[in-house]
Amino acid sequence: MIWLGVIGFPLLVCCLLGFGRVRDVAAGPGLWLAPLPALGLALFVEGGTPGAFPALFLDTTLHFGAYGRLFLLLTAVLWTAAGVFAWSGGQERIRFAFFFLVTLTGNLGVCLAQDLASFYVFFATMSFAAYGLIIHDQSPTALYAGKVYLIMAVVGEVLLATAFFYAGILGDSLLFTDAAQALADPNGGYAQSTLVISLAVAGFGIKAGVIGLHFWLPLAHPAAPTAASAVLSGVMIKIGLLGWLQLFPLVAGQPDWGMVLAWLGLSGAVYAVAAGFTQHDPKTILAYSSVSQMGLMTMAVGFILAAPSYQHGEASLAHSVPLAGLLLFVLVHGLAKAALFLGVGVAKATPWQVTHRQWVLAGLAAVGLVLIGAPFTAGALVKQTLKSGAEQLPPIWSEFFSAVLPLTAVGTTLLMVMFLWRIWQSTAAERLPHGVHSKTADDMIKTTPMRGMVLAWGGLLLLVVALPLWASLLFPEIINILPGLSGKGWKTVWDGLWPIVLGLIASGLFLGLNRGRGEGSGLDDLLLSALERRASRLHAWWGSSPYCDPTCGTINLVAWSDRILQSRWMQTVPDRIERRLLYWHTVGVVFVGFVLVFLAVTWWTGR
Amino acid sequence: MQPVWMILIPFLGAAACLLLRGRFVAWAGLTASGGTFGACLAQLLQVWNQEVIRIDLGGWTTPLGIGLYLDGLGMMFLLLTALVGLLVGVYANGFFGRAADYRRMEPYFWPIWLVLWGGLNGVYLSSDIFNAYVLLEVVGLAAVGLTILSGTRESLVAGLRYLLAAMFGSLIYLLGVALLYAEIGHLDLFRLAEQMRVSLPTVIAFGLMTGGLLIKSALLPFHFWLPPAHASAPAPVSAILSGVVTKASFFLLLRIWFVVFPMLTVPLTGQLLGMLGGAAVLWGSLQAVRQTRLKLLVAYSTVGQLGYLFFLFALLAPSGGATRAEEWAVMAWTGTVFHVVSHGLAKASLFMAAGCLLLAMDTDELAAMPDMAGRLPVITFTLGVAGVSLMGLPPSAGFVAKWMLLKASLASGQWWWAVVIALGGLLTAAYVFKVLAFAFVPAARRTTNSRSDPHENQGALESKDAQAVRPVPRLMTLAALALAVLCVLFGFRAEEVIALLPHGLGLDVSPGGLYLGFSQGERP
Amino acid sequence: MTPFLIYSLTAVLLAGLGIHGLISRRHLLRQIMALNVLAGGVFLLLISTAYRNQGIGESSSADPVPHAMVLTGIVVAISATAFALALVRRIYHAQKQDMGSDLMNEVQQNDSQNDEPPENRTGSAP
Known part of the structure; x- marks a missing residue:
C-alpha cells in the first residue's frame, strides 16, 4: 500500500487544488510537500515487499526492482527542489501546480512500476502532463515547442504501446523481468525480439533525446518555466533510459543492438555539442548539453548490451562496473543539470550590481566542472567507468571508443564555457529591455531572487558537490565496485584535466573569432524547418482534398458516407x-x- | 432468498400499479423496480457462493410442478435486466412526467413493464420448456402492449406486426414442445437432456423450436418486425425492447441448444446460424448507416448487433456441445455473454439518449440536430460513450466481448468470423460517427450537409423555427449516462464474469457430457 | 393407421394450413385467423400425445400434463387473439381518420405490389 500511497500523494494534493480554501496551500508548499513521501521511501526503505495491485490496470506490480530506488531518489530530490523553487509562485500558479503534480505522479509511478501496463500508463501520464508545463507561458515559442513535443510524444507512445504489446506476448507476462528474459531467449523469435527492441529504442529514444529524435528537446526545455525545465532535463529524460534498462536483456546481452546504441549515443553526443555551442540562450545550451550527455548514457547502455556480463564470470549485473557507472552518471547528470537550470533562474533574478552575483557564477562553474568530469569529482568517476565499459568491447571498437571518450569531455567543456559566457553576457546586458532570453515572466519581474529559489539551488549545489560522500552511504553497492578516486596518481588527474584545458582553448578561440556575431541557425533548425515545410505541404494537400472536413481538418466522414450512400x-x-x-x-x-x-x-x- | 421473488415482486408491483392512481403509480412502480433489483443482487450473491440454484415451487416435482433453475448464465441475464430495468424506471419517471401527451401513457406503462419484467425473469429462471413458452408469451404480449403505448397509427401497425410475429414464433416453438413431449414424455430441461435420442420427432422438434425462437429473436431474415416496433415506441420502451427483451428468446435458444439438444447439434447447423448471424451483422449495420432517423438507426443497429450473438453456435457446434472443454469454449461463452450485457446496456443508453433528443428537439431526424454537441453536451457524450462500446473500442465491455469472440474464432480455426467481426466493427463505427458528425456540425453549416436529400433539407429548414432546445430533466440524461458508463466499467470486470459463468455451464467438466455439468446442480 | 397417427396427421395438416394462411394472406383479420388455425393444430397434437403417452405413468388413464398444457395454451392464444383484434380495430379507426395522409398512400403503394386489392386489408375489420 505504501507504494501506491507514495505515487498517489501528489494526486491527492492535486485534488486539493479544487477546494478554494486550501488551494493556496496546495499550489504553494504543496509543490515541495508532494514528493516528500517518495523521498522518504527512497531514503529509508530498502527492499521491502513488492506491492501487488491486481485490480489496478492489468495486475500492477510496484517495487524498486534493480534501478527503482536510485531513480526514485533522483526524482524525489529534483521534484522537491523544483517545488521549493516554484514555491514563490508566478502567473497562473494553480494551473502550473496542477500539471506539476500530475507530471510528478507519472514520474514517481514510472520509477516504481515493474510491469509493462502500469509503466505505460504512468509514462503516458508523465509525457502528456508535461505538455502543460512546457506551454505554461503561452508565448509563441512555448506553444511551438509544445506542438513539436506533443507530436513526438504521441509518436513515442504509439511506438511504445506496440513494443510493450509484443513484449507482453513474447514473455507471456506483463512483468519487465519476464519480458527481458523472453527478449534474451535465443530460441525465441528473432524477428519479434528485433521488432520489440527497435520499437523500444525509438519509443524511449524520443524521451531520451537520441539523435534524430531529439528535436523537441532544445525547444521544450528552454521554453518551460525554470522549475519545470529542471525536472524535464534532470529526471524525465532519464526515464527513457530507465525503460531501456528495464526492458532490455542486459544480462544476456544483445551485441548487435549494443553497437547500434553505442554509435547512436556517440553521434548524438558529438552532434549536440556541434549544434549547441553556437546558441545564445543559456537554457538552450543546457538543453543541447542534455542531449549530449544523454548520448553518452545511451552509449553506456550500448556498452552494457554489447558486452554481456557472463563474459566476466557471474551471469548477473551485480558486479557490472559499467552499469554501476551508468547509474552514477544518471545521478550526477540529473542533479547537475537541474542545478544548472535552477542556477539560470537564480542568476537572472539576481541584479548585476549585487556581489552575490559572483557567487552565483562560481556555483554554476562548480557544477559545470562536476559535469565535465574534473578530477576529484563524481563526474571523473563516471568518465572512468565509461572508459572501462568501452574496454570490454571487441578489440577494435574498444580502442576507438576509448580514444574518442576524452574528446566528448572536450565537447562538454566547450558547452559549459559557452553557457557560463552567455549567462554572464545576458545578465550584463540586463539593463537593455530585450537583452534577456528569459521566457519566464517571474524572472523578468523579480529583481531579487526569492529565498526559496536560492534555497533550492543551493541545496542541489551541495548535493552535487558532495555526491560521492552521500552516494556511498545510500548506494554502497554501486560505489563500492567502482574504482576509488584516491591512489590513482597524477596520471588520472592529467587524464581528467587535458580535455578541460582543450575545451577552454577551443571555446576561447570560438569566442574570439565569433565576437559580435548573431545567433547562427544550427543544423537542427534547418532540419526542423524542412520537415515542417514538408508537413505543411502535406497538410495543405489534404485540406484541399474533398474528403477533408474543412472545419476540423479530419476525415470528413459525412462526405465519405454521403459519397457511398448517395x-x-x-x-x-x-x-x-x-x-x-x-x-x-x-x-x-x-x-x-x-x-x-x-x-x-x-x-x-x-x- | 427464493428466486421466485424475482418473478413475484414485479407481478405484485404490476398489480399494485393497476390499483393505484395518479403519481402513486410511478412511485409503486419505482418501488417494485428497486425491490426487484435488490432481489437480483441477493440472488447474485447466492449464485456466486452456491453456484447453482434449483428448486421446485411448492414442493411439486416434475412433471406437474414448476421448477426453477438458476446458474451463472441466467444470472448474467437477470442482472442485465435488473440494471436496465432500474435505470429505465428512473428515466421513465422523468419522461412520462413531461407533457400531457406522455403523462397519459404513464398509468399503462408501469403495470405492463412490470409484467414484462416478471416474465423476463421467469424465462431466465425457468427449467421447463413449456413454462418458458408461457412466460415468453407473457413477455411478447407485454412487449406489444408497451410498443403501442403512444397510440399513433404507425406504432399500432408496428405493434400488430410484432404481435403476429411473436405469436407465430411462439406457436412454432410450442409445436416443437408438443413433438418433444410426444416423443420423450418430459418437459424438464434436464430430464429431456438425459433421455434425448436421435429420432425424427426430436429432430423436427429441434428444428421447429430453433426456428420459432429465431423469429422471436429477430435474426436476419426474420427481423421484419423489429425496426418499426423499436423505432415507433416511446423512448423508455425502445430501451427496454432493444436492450433486454430481444435477449430473452436468445437465452432460451442457448438453453435449447446446449442443454436439451447437444446430441443433435452438428457443425453445419451451427455454421448455418453463424452465417445468418454474420449476414445480420453486415446487413443490419449497413441499413443502420443508411437511416436518416436516429431511432430507426439505433433499431437497425440492434438487428446488426444481435448477429454477433449467433457466432456462439458456429463456434461451439463442431464439438456438438458434448465436449465443450475446448480452450475457445470459455472464450466464446464469455464473449457472447459480454456482448449480451454490453449491447443491452449500450443500446438502452442509446435509445434513452435518443429519447432525450426527441424531447429537446421534437424530432429525431439526424439532419435536424446540428450543433447538438454544443447545446446538449451530456447527451452527446452519452451517445459517444455508448457508441464506443458498440464499436468495441477499449476500454469497454463491447471491446472485451468482441475481443473474446475474435480470439475464440481464431482459436477454433473459423477465421471467417473474425473477418465479419472486423467488418461489422467498421460499419458500426460508420454509423456511430455519422450520428456524432451530425451532432458536431455547427448550426450554420447544416443546410450544406443535408443537401443530398431534398426531404431532409426541407425537414431541417422547417425545424429552424423550433431551434430553441427545450430543457430535458437532469435525471433522464443522468440515467442514460449511467447506463453508458456502466457499460464501460463492466469491461473492467471480466474476471468475475468468467468465474461466474462456468457455474452450471459444465465448462470445467472433462469431455464426457455437457449435461453432466448441469446435473451437478440438481441438488434439492 | 393408429388413432394417434390420424390425430397427429390432422394436426400437422392444420398447422401447415395455418402457416400457409399467415404468410400468403395480407388481410390482417385473415392472418389472425390463420394463426388460430395454427394454434388449433398445435393443440390437437398436444392432446393426441396425451393418448400416446398414457402408458408412461402408473395409471392407464390419459396423461394429464398435455391437458394442462393445452388449457394454458388456449388461454394464451385467446388473450393474444383478443389483443390482436383490438389492435386491428384501433388501426382501422386510425386509418379512417387520416385516410388522405401520406402513410395511407404508402400502404396502398405497398399493397398494390401484392395480388390482393389494398382495400381488403382492414376493410371489414370492425
Whole structure:
C-alpha cells in the first residue's frame, strides 16, 4: 500500500487544488510537500515487499526492482527542489501546480512500476502532463515547442504501446523481468525480439533525446518555466533510459543492438555539442548539453548490451562496473543539470550590481566542472567507468571508443564555457529591455531572487558537490565496485584535466573569432524547418482534398458516407431488398425453407 | 432468498400499479423496480457462493410442478435486466412526467413493464420448456402492449406486426414442445437432456423450436418486425425492447441448444446460424448507416448487433456441445455473454439518449440536430460513450466481448468470423460517427450537409423555427449516462464474469457430457 | 393407421394450413385467423400425445400434463387473439381518420405490389 500511497500523494494534493480554501496551500508548499513521501521511501526503505495491485490496470506490480530506488531518489530530490523553487509562485500558479503534480505522479509511478501496463500508463501520464508545463507561458515559442513535443510524444507512445504489446506476448507476462528474459531467449523469435527492441529504442529514444529524435528537446526545455525545465532535463529524460534498462536483456546481452546504441549515443553526443555551442540562450545550451550527455548514457547502455556480463564470470549485473557507472552518471547528470537550470533562474533574478552575483557564477562553474568530469569529482568517476565499459568491447571498437571518450569531455567543456559566457553576457546586458532570453515572466519581474529559489539551488549545489560522500552511504553497492578516486596518481588527474584545458582553448578561440556575431541557425533548425515545410505541404494537400472536413481538418466522414450512400446502387438495391424482407410472405417462405434445410442437415449429417 | 421473488415482486408491483392512481403509480412502480433489483443482487450473491440454484415451487416435482433453475448464465441475464430495468424506471419517471401527451401513457406503462419484467425473469429462471413458452408469451404480449403505448397509427401497425410475429414464433416453438413431449414424455430441461435420442420427432422438434425462437429473436431474415416496433415506441420502451427483451428468446435458444439438444447439434447447423448471424451483422449495420432517423438507426443497429450473438453456435457446434472443454469454449461463452450485457446496456443508453433528443428537439431526424454537441453536451457524450462500446473500442465491455469472440474464432480455426467481426466493427463505427458528425456540425453549416436529400433539407429548414432546445430533466440524461458508463466499467470486470459463468455451464467438466455439468446442480 | 397417427396427421395438416394462411394472406383479420388455425393444430397434437403417452405413468388413464398444457395454451392464444383484434380495430379507426395522409398512400403503394386489392386489408375489420 505504501507504494501506491507514495505515487498517489501528489494526486491527492492535486485534488486539493479544487477546494478554494486550501488551494493556496496546495499550489504553494504543496509543490515541495508532494514528493516528500517518495523521498522518504527512497531514503529509508530498502527492499521491502513488492506491492501487488491486481485490480489496478492489468495486475500492477510496484517495487524498486534493480534501478527503482536510485531513480526514485533522483526524482524525489529534483521534484522537491523544483517545488521549493516554484514555491514563490508566478502567473497562473494553480494551473502550473496542477500539471506539476500530475507530471510528478507519472514520474514517481514510472520509477516504481515493474510491469509493462502500469509503466505505460504512468509514462503516458508523465509525457502528456508535461505538455502543460512546457506551454505554461503561452508565448509563441512555448506553444511551438509544445506542438513539436506533443507530436513526438504521441509518436513515442504509439511506438511504445506496440513494443510493450509484443513484449507482453513474447514473455507471456506483463512483468519487465519476464519480458527481458523472453527478449534474451535465443530460441525465441528473432524477428519479434528485433521488432520489440527497435520499437523500444525509438519509443524511449524520443524521451531520451537520441539523435534524430531529439528535436523537441532544445525547444521544450528552454521554453518551460525554470522549475519545470529542471525536472524535464534532470529526471524525465532519464526515464527513457530507465525503460531501456528495464526492458532490455542486459544480462544476456544483445551485441548487435549494443553497437547500434553505442554509435547512436556517440553521434548524438558529438552532434549536440556541434549544434549547441553556437546558441545564445543559456537554457538552450543546457538543453543541447542534455542531449549530449544523454548520448553518452545511451552509449553506456550500448556498452552494457554489447558486452554481456557472463563474459566476466557471474551471469548477473551485480558486479557490472559499467552499469554501476551508468547509474552514477544518471545521478550526477540529473542533479547537475537541474542545478544548472535552477542556477539560470537564480542568476537572472539576481541584479548585476549585487556581489552575490559572483557567487552565483562560481556555483554554476562548480557544477559545470562536476559535469565535465574534473578530477576529484563524481563526474571523473563516471568518465572512468565509461572508459572501462568501452574496454570490454571487441578489440577494435574498444580502442576507438576509448580514444574518442576524452574528446566528448572536450565537447562538454566547450558547452559549459559557452553557457557560463552567455549567462554572464545576458545578465550584463540586463539593463537593455530585450537583452534577456528569459521566457519566464517571474524572472523578468523579480529583481531579487526569492529565498526559496536560492534555497533550492543551493541545496542541489551541495548535493552535487558532495555526491560521492552521500552516494556511498545510500548506494554502497554501486560505489563500492567502482574504482576509488584516491591512489590513482597524477596520471588520472592529467587524464581528467587535458580535455578541460582543450575545451577552454577551443571555446576561447570560438569566442574570439565569433565576437559580435548573431545567433547562427544550427543544423537542427534547418532540419526542423524542412520537415515542417514538408508537413505543411502535406497538410495543405489534404485540406484541399474533398474528403477533408474543412472545419476540423479530419476525415470528413459525412462526405465519405454521403459519397457511398448517395451512389445509385446504394440508393436502390438495399432498399429494395430490405422492403422485400419486410413482407410476410418473403419471411414466411424463408422461414419454411430455413426450417427444412435445418432439419435436413441435422437429419443427414447428424447421428 | 427464493428466486421466485424475482418473478413475484414485479407481478405484485404490476398489480399494485393497476390499483393505484395518479403519481402513486410511478412511485409503486419505482418501488417494485428497486425491490426487484435488490432481489437480483441477493440472488447474485447466492449464485456466486452456491453456484447453482434449483428448486421446485411448492414442493411439486416434475412433471406437474414448476421448477426453477438458476446458474451463472441466467444470472448474467437477470442482472442485465435488473440494471436496465432500474435505470429505465428512473428515466421513465422523468419522461412520462413531461407533457400531457406522455403523462397519459404513464398509468399503462408501469403495470405492463412490470409484467414484462416478471416474465423476463421467469424465462431466465425457468427449467421447463413449456413454462418458458408461457412466460415468453407473457413477455411478447407485454412487449406489444408497451410498443403501442403512444397510440399513433404507425406504432399500432408496428405493434400488430410484432404481435403476429411473436405469436407465430411462439406457436412454432410450442409445436416443437408438443413433438418433444410426444416423443420423450418430459418437459424438464434436464430430464429431456438425459433421455434425448436421435429420432425424427426430436429432430423436427429441434428444428421447429430453433426456428420459432429465431423469429422471436429477430435474426436476419426474420427481423421484419423489429425496426418499426423499436423505432415507433416511446423512448423508455425502445430501451427496454432493444436492450433486454430481444435477449430473452436468445437465452432460451442457448438453453435449447446446449442443454436439451447437444446430441443433435452438428457443425453445419451451427455454421448455418453463424452465417445468418454474420449476414445480420453486415446487413443490419449497413441499413443502420443508411437511416436518416436516429431511432430507426439505433433499431437497425440492434438487428446488426444481435448477429454477433449467433457466432456462439458456429463456434461451439463442431464439438456438438458434448465436449465443450475446448480452450475457445470459455472464450466464446464469455464473449457472447459480454456482448449480451454490453449491447443491452449500450443500446438502452442509446435509445434513452435518443429519447432525450426527441424531447429537446421534437424530432429525431439526424439532419435536424446540428450543433447538438454544443447545446446538449451530456447527451452527446452519452451517445459517444455508448457508441464506443458498440464499436468495441477499449476500454469497454463491447471491446472485451468482441475481443473474446475474435480470439475464440481464431482459436477454433473459423477465421471467417473474425473477418465479419472486423467488418461489422467498421460499419458500426460508420454509423456511430455519422450520428456524432451530425451532432458536431455547427448550426450554420447544416443546410450544406443535408443537401443530398431534398426531404431532409426541407425537414431541417422547417425545424429552424423550433431551434430553441427545450430543457430535458437532469435525471433522464443522468440515467442514460449511467447506463453508458456502466457499460464501460463492466469491461473492467471480466474476471468475475468468467468465474461466474462456468457455474452450471459444465465448462470445467472433462469431455464426457455437457449435461453432466448441469446435473451437478440438481441438488434439492 | 393408429388413432394417434390420424390425430397427429390432422394436426400437422392444420398447422401447415395455418402457416400457409399467415404468410400468403395480407388481410390482417385473415392472418389472425390463420394463426388460430395454427394454434388449433398445435393443440390437437398436444392432446393426441396425451393418448400416446398414457402408458408412461402408473395409471392407464390419459396423461394429464398435455391437458394442462393445452388449457394454458388456449388461454394464451385467446388473450393474444383478443389483443390482436383490438389492435386491428384501433388501426382501422386510425386509418379512417387520416385516410388522405401520406402513410395511407404508402400502404396502398405497398399493397398494390401484392395480388390482393389494398382495400381488403382492414376493410371489414370492425
